[in-house]
Amino acid sequence: MIKSFLKLNLIAIRSLSRDTVRTYCVCTNTCWSCRKPLVTSNKFFCASCGSLQKVKNADFFTLLDVPNTFSVNTSILSSNFRQLQTILHPDKFSQKSDKEKMNSLEWSSLINKAYKTLSIPLERAIYILHKKGISIDEENTSVDPDFLSDVMDLNEQVEEAASTTDLEAIAKSLNSDVDHLYTSLHKYFSSNELDKAKSTLVRLKYLLNIDSVIKQKQLKYKLQ
Incomplete structure (x- = not known):
């Protein structure tokens, strides 16, 4: 009987849709406003109440939705940057709560920093190496x-x-x-x-x- 019970539960788990499983797996935090679980696939807003969430330590490539590579398509990078600023610019939150106003300022600042870093080839290269644990010494003693x-x-x-x-x-x-x-x-x-x-x-x-x-x-x- 126990084996039959386990078998039925295994079948039920396997029958869950992929999206449902993903949703359960990514709910790792709660919204500051409604206290409901956050789905991390939504970078900025609570799916339940729509509140703008606090800034997280985001990877710049992920934040601006471009491939994690040195050969960045600058046109797509610029387009994605403008779209994000349209959504998250502080002017959009002038009638919102103080918490959302502050979150908007911080997101806007981070997006500006990410765009500046990835749009300048030298800064982009330094950022990629930094992510790999490789730093550029100020003295540059490795030069021949x-x-x-x-x-x-x-x-x-x-x-x-x-x-x-x-x-x-x-x-x-x-x-x-x-x-x-x-x-x-x-x-x-x-x-x-x-x-x-x-x-x-x-x-x-x-x-x-x-x-x-x-x-x-x-x-x-x-x-x-």
Whole structure:
């Protein structure tokens, strides 16, 4: 009889729809407003009362609904960002409770941070490596001496440049090197060669810093 009872229960469990099982599995928290279980597939609102929930530590890729990869489709990223801000912008909650107003401000801030991070290739690469437990040292001691010597030469050329024409020539060569490094980054992330991605990223940071100095000096010359 016990075997028959267990068999019937097993059949009943198997007969549950996939959505029903998923709903039971993801209810891990309760709504701050109505105290009913939250379904985590709904990132922002309580399915029962519709209240905007508090901010959670969300993965930026998941938050903006784009694949977790370095090769992000920036058009889709921008579109998803605008849609989220339309839904969660504080102006939409001006007539809501103080709790929802605060939640809206925090969500909006997090979405802005996520978008800024993922829309800038350098920041996106750093974020991906950070998620993998790989940090970029401030001292960047892993850079080989030959590259550092080239960087010093470039800095001297920028410092000695006496016109916008000189700076444009340096920038043209520099941009070619930057493009090459970005191509390498795509390759290394795609093949999961994270150590090579880190090394490439460190080089990129050096060159982009020089590019920033060039732009500042070009602006200075134009304003003279």
